[in-house]
Amino acid sequence: MTSKQLAWLIRRHGVEMTHLSGGSHIGAILSVADIMGVLYTDILKFDVNNPEWDGRDRFILSKGHAGASVYAAIAENGFFDTEELKTHYQNGSRLSGHVSHHLPGIDFSTGSLGHGLPVAAGRALAGKQNGVNFRSFVVMGDGECNEGSVWEAAEFANHYKLDNLVAIVDYNHMQSLDYCNNTLEVEMIKRWRGFGWNIIEVNGHDHGELKSALINTSNSENKPTVVIANTVKGKGISFMEMDILWHYRFPHEGWEYNCAVNELHKVKPEGVIDPYTPNGCPETIAQPENCRHTVSETYNPTYYTREVESK
Numbered sequence: 532m533t534s535k536q537l538a539w540l541i542r543r544h545g546v547e548m549t550h551l552s553g554g555s556h557i558g559a560i561l562s563v564a565d566i567m568g569v570l571y572t573d574i575l576k577f578d579v580n581n582p583e584w585d586g587r588d589r590f591i592l593s594k595g596h597a598g599a600s601v602y603a604a605i606a607e608n609g610f611f612d613t614e615e616l617k618t619h620y621q622n623g624s625r626l627s628g629h630v631s632h633h634l635p636g637i638d639f640s641t642g643s644l645g646h647g648l649p650v651a652a653g654r655a656l657a658g659k660q661n662g663v664n665f666r667s668f669v670v671m672g673d674g675e676c677n678e679g680s681v682w683e684a685a686e687f688a689n690h691y692k693l694d695n696l697v698a699i700v701d702y703n704h705m706q707s708l709d710y711c712n713n714t715l716e717v718e719m720i721k722r723w724r725g726f727g728w729n730i731i732e733v734n735g736h737d738h739g740e741l742k743s744a745l746i747n748t749s750n751s752e753n754k755p756t757v758v759i760a761n762t763v764k765g766k767g768i769s770f771m772e773m774d775i776l777w778h779y780r781f782p783h784e785g786w787e788y789n790c791a792v793n794e795l796h797k798v799k800p801e802g803v804i805d806p807y808t809p810n811g812c813p814e815t816i817a818q819p820e821n822c823r824h825t826v827s828e829t830y831n832p833t834y835y836t837r838e839v840e841s842k
């Protein structure tokens with residue numbers, strides 16, 4: 532499977548999983564879909580028949596609220612049946628809303644932001660101490676970089692020259708209810724530079740740029756690497772792009788679901804079959820003209836419930 536095919540499937544599964552469960556975070560899933568698509572096709576070393584293989588690259592999706600993206604990526608790689616994705620976020624499912632390690636292919640649970648980098652750094656150090664050749668990857672949100680533990684780990688990684696550690700920041704300038712610069716802004720490049728990291732900046736939706744940044748992160752100064760991936764929250768579904776409502780709202784039955792699916796169908800890569808709606812959705816329910824939301828509207832909890840009519 533190509534990275535573009537996988538990224539498309541991650542988006543399509545993400546829409547279905549949040550739609551079926553009434554779960555959140557579709558904007559965060561769409562934001563990181565290209566990063567995950569590239570990682571799980573061209574970058575990470577793993578063995579689907581031996582998920583605990585010692586030589587595997589370690590991976591943590593630290594922005595664990597986008598768990599659907601890693602579930603879709605590993606299911607599409609054969610770690611478990613893609614049918615199980617439909618149970619996401621539902622009672623009794625192994626696929627909890629935030630990332631669970633009770634699945635083959637995942638060995639660290641996340642959801643409480645700020646813990647991925649510390650663990651990834653510890654693993655990178657362990658790899659060096661034990662002489663095992665792997666890289667330790669972590670994907671974080673930019674809002675997550677408000678957490679103090681991120682910077683403690685950044686300092687640690689620099690001190691120990693963990694050049695086998697790769698952090699990727701999904702830099703979409705938004706967090707859950709507002710833009711990052713209205714919440715607690717991190718001057719991303721300056722900050723990582725100050726902590727002594729090797730910095731690579733890319734377009735986080737350009738697969739070529741992501742691949743060339745991630746394929747080889749070794750550097751002459753043995754620094755840990757951070758890839759600052761410039762992204763758009765909600766990427767790929769126009770009415771969700773940079774609309775903060777879609778951090779928590781899921782695609783409701785009606786135009787939201789239909790239009791989301793149909794937009795994805797317009798850019799479906801050759802060779803991919805949509806497992807849910809192979810021919811897209813009926814175009815009988817049009818998208819309303821003004822369907823964007825202000826930040827203050829996102830504080831209204833009724834926007835997130837099943838009962839409320841789409842705007």
Ligand SMILES: Cc1ncc(C[n+]2csc(CCOP(=O)(O)OP(=O)(O)O)c2C)c(N)n1
Binds near residue numbers: 594701
């Ligand atoms: C420690 C902690 N505090 C608060 C939250 C609630 N929370 C969930 S997602 C989120 C916003 C995260 O924003 P960002 O890291 O930028 O991720 P994005 O969704 O934009 O990719 C917050 C604050 C949490 N999960 N963990």
Ligand SMILES: [Mg+2]
Binds near residue numbers: 672701703705
């Ligand atoms: Mg963000």
